Amino acid sequence: MSERAVRARVTQEVAEVIATRRVGAYQHITLVAPGVAELARPGQFVALAVGGETSGTLLRRSFSIHKVSPSGTYGGTVEIVVSAVGVGTRWIVEREPHDTIDVVGPLGKAFPLPTEPVACVLVGGGYGSAPLFWLAGELRDRGCHVEMVLGAASEDKLFGVVEARRSCDGVTVTTDDGSAGQRGWVSDPLPEIIDRTGAGVVYGCGPMGMLESITRVAQAHGAVAQVAVEESMACGVGVCMTCVMPVVGSDGKTRMVRSCVEGPVFRGDRVRWDAFDGGHARVPDDAVGAPKVGGH
Amino acid sequence: MVDLSTDLGAGRRLPNPLMTASGCAANGKELHRFFDVADLGAFVTKSVMADPRSGRGTPRMAETPSGMLNSIGLQGPGIDAFVDEDLPWLKSVGARVLPSIAGSSSTEYAHVAATLRASRAFDAVVGVEVNISCPNVANRGLVFACDPLASAKVIALVREQLPRDIPVYAKLSPDVTDITAIAAACVEAGADGLTMINTLLGMVIDTDRMRPQLGGVTGGLSGPGIRPVAVRAVWQVRQAMFEGRMPTVPIIGVGGVRTGHDALELVAAGASAIQVGTAVFNDPSAPVRVLRELCELLEAKGFERFADAVAVAHGR
Numbered sequence: 001m002s003e004r005a006v007r008a009r010v011t012q013e014v015a016e017v018i019a020t021r022r023v024g025a026y027q028h029i030t031l032v033a034p035g036v037a038e039l040a041r042p043g044q045f046v047a048l049a050v051g052g053e054t055s056g057t058l059l060r061r062s063f064s065i066h067k068v069s070p071s072g073t074y075g076g077t078v079e080i081v082v083s084a085v086g087v088g089t090r091w092i093v094e095r096e097p098h099d100t101i102d103v104v105g106p107l108g109k110a111f112p113l114p115t116e117p118v119a120c121v122l123v124g125g126g127y128g129s130a131p132l133f134w135l136a137g138e139l140r141d142r143g144c145h146v147e148m149v150l151g152a153a154s155e156d157k158l159f160g161v162v163e164a165r166r167s168c169d170g171v172t173v174t175t176d177d178g179s180a181g182q183r184g185w186v187s188d189p190l191p192e193i194i195d196r197t198g199a200g201v202v203y204g205c206g207p208m209g210m211l212e213s214i215t216r217v218a219q220a221h222g223a224v225a226q227v228a229v230e231e232s233m234a235c236g237v238g239v240c241m242t243c244v245m246p247v248v249g250s251d252g253k254t255r256m257v258r259s260c261v262e263g264p265v266f267r268g269d270r271v272r273w274d275a276f277d278g279g280h281a282r283v284p285d286d287a288v289g290a291p292k293v294g295g296h
Numbered sequence: 297m298v299d300l301s302t303d304l305g306a307g308r309r310l311p312n313p314l315m316t317a318s319g320c321a322a323n324g325k326e327l328h329r330f331f332d333v334a335d336l337g338a339f340v341t342k343s344v345m346a347d348p349r350s351g352r353g354t355p356r357m358a359e360t361p362s363g364m365l366n367s368i369g370l371q372g373p374g375i376d377a378f379v380d381e382d383l384p385w386l387k388s389v390g391a392r393v394l395p396s397i398a399g400s401s402s403t404e405y406a407h408v409a410a411t412l413r414a415s416r417a418f419d420a421v422v423g424v425e426v427n428i429s430c431p432n433v434a435n436r437g438l439v440f441a442c443d444p445l446a447s448a449k450v451i452a453l454v455r456e457q458l459p460r461d462i463p464v465y466a467k468l469s470p471d472v473t474d475i476t477a478i479a480a481a482c483v484e485a486g487a488d489g490l491t492m493i494n495t496l497l498g499m500v501i502d503t504d505r506m507r508p509q510l511g512g513v514t515g516g517l518s519g520p521g522i523r524p525v526a527v528r529a530v531w532q533v534r535q536a537m538f539e540g541r542m543p544t545v546p547i548i549g550v551g552g553v554r555t556g557h558d559a560l561e562l563v564a565a566g567a568s569a570i571q572v573g574t575a576v577f578n579d580p581s582a583p584v585r586v587l588r589e590l591c592e593l594l595e596a597k598g599f600e601r602f603a604d605a606v607a608v609a610h611g612r
Contacts, residue, residue, distance in 0.1 A: 008329030012580060049578055056362040058519055058578045088359075104580060234357050234364060235577040238326035241319075241342075241368045242357035256350045256371060261326070275353075280511050282353040289348035289374070 010237075011035035015103045017095045018074050024156045026127045027082045027093040028066070036105040037068040037076030042135040043228055043265045046078060046105035047236030050088040059234045061088045064205065064264070065106060066130040078103070081130040081159060107236050108264045111135055111203055111226055117143030118200035121193050121223070122168070123186050123214050125206025126152045127159040131228065132205060136167040145169050147193055151186035151210075155179040170197075187213040194221040201226060204268070208276055215268030225268030231259040246272035246284050254287040298594045299601040300587075302337065302568050305488035305546050306463035308422050310337035310392065310569065313602055314559075314587040317550050317573030318343055318396035318425060318467070319368065320518075321583075323382040324389070330580040334390035336587075337569060341382065343398040343427040346407050348374040353511040358500040363519020363552070364574060365498050367512030370398055370430060375408045379415035387420035396425040396467070402440075402450045409457035423462055425548075426454050426487075429469035429494035430516070441469040441494070444481035455486035463488035465548060470525050471497055479533045480542035491548040491571070492529045496522055519552055519574040526551025527565050534566025534607050554582065556589025563590075563602075564609035 005011035015031035022028075036046060047060035063080040070076045084093045095101060111131075114120070120139050122132040129150050136146045147170035152158040154177050161180075164171045172189045173181025182189065187210070194202065194217070204214040204227040211227040218225035233243040238261040247257045248270045257263070275284050283290050300312040315338045316327070323341045324333050333339050351371025358365040373382070378395070386393045395412060399405035409424060428450050429441035440446045447466065455464050466482035468475060470493040479490050495516025502509040530549050537544040549567025553559050554575040562570055570590070575582040599605050 004329070004331075010329050012330060056520075057359065058362065058574065059357075059359050059364060060578065102579075232355065232357065234359075234366075235580070237329075237580050239320060239322045239580075240357070240366070240577050241322075241351065241371055242354070242366065244351065244354060244356070244371070279355070279505070280353055282511070283350045287350045289350040289371075291350070291352075291369075 005035055009039050010105065010107060011039065012102070012104045014100050015078070017097055017099050017101065018077065019097060020095060023081070024158060025083065026159055027084065028079065029082060029092070029095070030077050030079045031101060031103060032074045032076070033078045033103050033105070034070070034076030036078050036103060037070045040065050040068050040078065040106035041110035042131050042138055043111035044106035044108050045236070045264060046080065046103050047107060047233070048092060049102035050091050057088055057091070059088070060104065060236050061092060062107070062233050062236045062260070064131040064228060065134070067134050078105070081127045083127055104236060108260055109262070111228070111265050113138060113142065114144065114201055119145040119197040120201045120203060121147050121149065121190065121197065121199045123149045123190065123202060123204045123206070124151070124159070125186060125210040126157050128206030128230065129159050132203065133160055133163050133167045135203060145197055147171070147197055149174065149186045149189060149193065151175065153177065185213070186210060187217050190214065190217045191221055194218065194223050199223050204228070211268065212273040212276070215271070215273070219269060226265055227268045227271070228264045229259050229266065230264070233260050236260050245281050246275045246287055248272065254284050256283060256287060298591055298599060300591060302602060303546060304423055304463050304569065306461050308461065308463055310422065312337040312587055313569040314583050314590070315394065315548065315569055315571045316340045316576070316583055317571035318427060320573035320576050324386050324391060327576070327580060328389060331584045333386070335584055337392065338394040338422055339386060339391045340394045340425060340571060341396055342372055343370055343396040343430060344372050344375050344378045344408060345370060345398050345400070346375055346404050348372070348377065355509060355511050358509045358515065360498070360500065360517060360519070360521060362521035363517060365500055365510065365515035365517050366495070367510040367515035369512060375411045379411060379417065383415060383417040383420060387417040391420065392422045393420045394423045394425050394465070395421060396427050397454070398427040398430060402453050405450050406453040406457055409454045413458055421462060423465060424454065424458060425465040425467055425491055426451060427467045427494070429467050439469055441478055442472055444478050447478055448481045448485035451482050451485040451487045465489045465491045467491040467494055468529070469494045470529050475529050476533055476536040476541065480536065483543050483545055487545065489546040489548065490533060491550060492533065493526045493551045496525065520554050520558070521552065523552030523558060523561070527561050530562055530567050531565040534610060538610060553586060554578070556586050556593050559586050559590045560593050560605070563605050564607070566607040566610065568606050
């Protein structure tokens with residue numbers, strides 16, 4: 001790793017795919033990326049280029065880091081979980097062992113860890129659970145009691161149930177259709193778990209609507225919510241200004257902040273959930289520099 | 297070794313012709329993690345206006361074939377925060393800075409230029425780029441750069457605020473009937489050079505939701521897909537200079553540059569400097585890579601000086 005990468009805590013490397021396998025509705029990919037593996041913390045993400053140097057698909061795709069092994073057999077590796085939903089993610093899941101992918105990372109802010117061994121609840125929606133097992137390990141190393149709630153629309157869209165049972169003190173599964181675990185949403189069992197364990201922190205990763213409800217439940221039961229958002233990004237490194245969302249700063253003012261550099265992890269009670277609606281995030285009227293009448 | 301130095305006008309020379317493009321590189325700190333921003337000929341900052349601006353809501357972006365559409369809405373900290381924080385930081389790492397300024401009225405442009413001139417890190421500034429062509433403003437297509445008189449007024453007011461040894465560049469839109477008429481009006485009003493091109497106004501429909509994909513409805517199209525438009529615009533304006541229809545001034549070429557070969561196309565069409573924009577989203581170290589590739593290409597083609605390749609395609 002270059003001196004600059006160490007200083008900057010981020011690197012760009014051409015990573016070889018060494019393993020790729022289907023897990024339910026998702027593809028679990030292992031990449032040799034020693035620089036990223038050495039620098040990464042749970043909650044951070046990587047941005048992958050699509051289709052090689054002359055590709056017409058220009059924008060990077062971002063994925064939260066599922067796991068790193070800084071000193072594996074192949075050198076440091078980074079694992080991600082991909083849901084193939086468009087041209088970019090389809091190209092990525094079609095890579096075979098020994099193919100290469102250009103990777104930039106680790107990016108964004110990691111999950112903040114409690115200084116005391118408090119109980120924590122980790123909530124993942126779909127493959128949003130990917131970074132939570134690594135986080136669970138770090139929390140248990142600090143003496144925290146860790147429970148996990150995994151939810152999805154149906155059983156095939158759950159990710160990591162077996163791994164959760166291995167890495168946590170308790171696991172609850174929910175599905176919208178009841179095909180696995182209890183029928184319903186992740187927010188349904190959450191109040192009981194927070195109360196029973198006396199959890200101080202609820203970590204969440206998944207779609208916006210789910211993160212909003214986790215935040216509401218955590219607040220009502222005396223816990224702090226730390227949520228990792230999934231905003232669409234063009235660059236992942238902080239220069240394109242497309243992944244912004246309205247967040248309240250320590251001065252009490254709302255700003256449109258970049259989820260790639262100031263996030264992806266935010267304190268749930270700082271996010272202006274009132275501004276999100278049907279895939280849009282509007283600029284709240286009281287945000288710094290908000291458009292005056294007539295718009296920008 | 298090829299002599300890469302280039303003339304920016306107003307007596308300014310840069311050690312090499314490579315720059316970032318405004319709005320594609322933020323204000324330096326983010327890309328400095330990947331390469332030394334002082335290695336660039338100049339660092340072009342995101343367009344700054346008088347006051348802080350939130351920009352538009354989201355979605356702000358749509359991917360297109362070999363490019364993207366953006367609708368940011370000139371989000372920025374305002375000129376006071378820019379001169380207090382961003383410009384001093386760029387100076388501290390040794391960058392040569394070409395700030396991009398914007399305004400919703402000609403007096404706002406003048407105010408931003410005057411604040412810049414009065415700032416403590418102004419000696420890091422090697423020129424000022426006047427963004428009269430951002431499509432993501434309230435009046436959309438009706439940007440200053442669509443009207444020769446409105447363009448000339450902004451350029452003249454900004455020129456008055458800045459010392460003679462600071463070249464003023466007008467950034468032009470390709471969405472006009474005759475770009476040479478706008479270019480000539482800007483130069484006559486005092487522009488020392490021209491930056492071409494800004495994004496093209498475009499639109500994408502989300503067919504899942506059957507509605508415009510961008511929160512701002514329309515957006516600016518950029519990326520390799522628009523490169524031939526940039527080459528054409530640079531060529532036409534340089535041709536007008538050769539034919540004596542307007543004074544000869546340096547042109548900064550920008551639009552879809554991803555490789556050294558792409559840069560050389562714009563240079564041969566008439567550009568004295570090159571900005572790399574959207575390609576940075578694909579490869580954060582693209583500006584220094586393109587510089588290296590351009591240098592190798594010039595060497596392979598037997599050019600001893602970068603300046604000898606500028607506009608070389610005319611008359612061949």
